[in-house]
Amino acid sequence: MNNALIRTFIRQAAELDLDADWADWLEALANIDMPLLPSLDALMKHGASSGADQLSGFFAACEVIGNIKAIRI
Numbered sequence: 001m002n003n004a005l006i007r008t009f010i011r012q013a014a015e016l017d018l019d020a021d022w023a024d025w026l027e028a029l030a031n032i033d034m035p036l037l038p039s040l041d042a043l044m045k046h047g048a049s050s051g052a053d054q055l056s057g058f059f060a061a062c063e064v065i066g067n068i069k070a071i072r073i
Contacts, residue, residue: 005047009054021046022054 012018018026025039044051 005050009050 021039021042025036025043028034028036028039043055046054
């Protein structure tokens with residue numbers, strides 16, 4: 001893979017090395033008392049489309065691996 005950003009995303013995913021925005025969003029997903037939108041907005045600000053691209057990959061993996069309806073979105 002020749003794209004440094006994509007290589008970084010893949011390495012982070014493989015090593016479960018989350019940045020603060022992802023950690024905050026996943027914590028909000030797991031905690032019904034935490035609002036989702038502030039952390040989701042932070043993720044969406046990752047580059048022009050990088051945040052949306054990462055979230056698309058996340059939801060695709062959820063669909064493949066498990067039941068996405070169990071996530072409260």
